[in-house]
Amino acid sequence: MKDRESIPKATIERLPLYYRCLDKLANFEDVDVVSSKDLGGRLGIPPTQVRKDLSYYGEFGRRGVGYDVFDLKRSVGRILGVDEVWTTILVGAGNLGRALVDYKGFEKMGMKLVGVMDADLSKIGNKIGGVEVQSIKKMDEIVSENDAKLGIITVPTDAAQEVADEMIESGIKAIWNFAPTRLHVPEDVTVRNEDLAIGIVSLIYHLSWKKRDEEEGK
Amino acid sequence: MKDRESIPKATIERLPLYYRCLDKLANFEDVDVVSSKDLGGRLGIPPTQVRKDLSYYGEFGRRGVGYDVFDLKRSVGRILGVDEVWTTILVGAGNLGRALVDYKGFEKMGMKLVGVMDADLSKIGNKIGGVEVQSIKKMDEIVSENDAKLGIITVPTDAAQEVADEMIESGIKAIWNFAPTRLHVPEDVTVRNEDLAIGIVSLIYHLSWKKRDEEEGK
């Protein structure tokens, strides 16, 4: 395997797509062998990119033949770490939190939710997706009992840093942050910001310029 | 302004961050002037990158001084197109749809929701975020009456392509797709895929390799 530091970030973001597609191929389409052309074609990724991405981690195919779907799925799963279970807590039991708790796709990726918390007393005790909402004061206990390493923040922007601090204090090592704010964390903690506003605004940007071009074109 | 085609995609994704930060600066912190160093510092972006991003669209600052917060906010708003109102429909009134409808931040970006639809008869008539869920059969009517150009898909994967087809048929020109599948659309329609699984899996990837490194390090 190549030096891990030198692997493009973009490659790491494509691996989950390969993984999900291979799972579909294996379990729903009964395909045994797939070429980089097939796999890429289904995802809108050039075959040469597929091969390059995989090549950072080893040799998984057979020249002249392609990739064994089952083997490659297992290999990519191991590369990603989704062959293990990652216990996770979520703080912020609003609609977005609820949506993430219910989303079945994450379990397939090794994520196991062991606690949902909220600061709002009126929400405590409610069940969402089969899990009972608990007080944020129980975080320490929940994290250590389950050895949780992953935390999801779906609280309002103002509360996000405070929640992150508590998560880190409890032992969380990776944070998925949906609040549109930058979190300050120690360097051994990984943060991923999921800023949904970027999505809608980038679409508006494209619509807007298309409109301007059309008006000008007349 | 530079040839728009040559502007980096990454620049376009940073503009919403500048815009939101400038809004905060203007309305909550009463700051009048900001330097690229200040603005970048708040967002974790190098000052030279901030200046370069803005420079694609014109000259907005004063040498030796910085940028006028109010002016720059307005300029960036115009660049993005968020100074106009973009009528939008959403299909899929599940938890994620509900979360997006309730999210207040999008209105500030010019998005105005004019219809929420679902195929599930039992959901029709429910109110979510002050908007009544309607039958998907009304899409044509809703889109043309409101001249909606933006569509959000939060239905299960299997239904996504079908919903996209109906949206395009009705006149929708940009689609924000939360279903983890590639949509096939005509070239005058813009699609943005918001694949949430990538977020959690990339965090798992980092945790997983950190763990492997630690085990090896011993």
Add this chain to the structure above:
DNA sequence: TAGATTGTTAATCGATTAACAATC
């Protein structure tokens, strides 16, 4: 063998960063 497909090197393309003259 002929056709298909991988894995990898080299070339190209795209994005970020450094450096600095211009200017307040």
Add this chain to the structure above:
DNA sequence: TAGATTGTTAATCGATTAACAATC
């Protein structure tokens, strides 16, 4: 003037794509 900061060019860095020998 001296210090600060922009806008832009050139250099660097990073990611994608093309080309092709190796091999089934």
